[in-house]
Amino acid sequence: MLAAFGLLGLAIASEVAATSVLPKTDGFADLRWTVVVFAGYALSFWLLAIVVKTMPVSTAYAVWAGLGTAAIAVVGATLLGEYWDAWKVVALLMIVVGVVVLNLRGAH
Numbered sequence: 001m002l003a004a005f006g007l008l009g010l011a012i013a014s015e016v017a018a019t020s021v022l023p024k025t026d027g028f029a030d031l032r033w034t035v036v037v038f039a040g041y042a043l044s045f046w047l048l049a050i051v052v053k054t055m056p057v058s059t060a061y062a063v064w065a066g067l068g069t070a071a072i073a074v075v076g077a078t079l080l081g082e083y084w085d086a087w088k089v090v091a092l093l094m095i096v097v098g099v100v101v102l103n104l105r106g107a108h
Contacts, residue, residue: 011047066099
């Protein structure tokens with residue numbers, strides 16, 4: 001199961017990296033960045049497909065989607081100059097708490 005969480009972490013990182021450079025595609029007009037984005041998403045989904053062989057899909061997808069969403073919000077605020085306020089921080093903390101609770105409940 002530890003290996004599955006490692007692969008899930010790589011899937012999340014790949015999705016976050018691809019999403020982070022999505023604005024550089026210029027609406028998919030820039031082929032170089034478009035290829036990077038599609039490759040990142042493809043890698044992320046491939047890793048997720050491997051993970052769900054040994055982990056319930058509900059847990060894997062919740063972790064992937066929740067932590068990916070939280071991570072890209074942090075990347076957007078810290079690296080891409082996007083708006084950041086207390087409500088966004090609270091919302092991100094709620095996502096993380098939800099992922100933790102799902103994992104604890106999935107362990108039974």
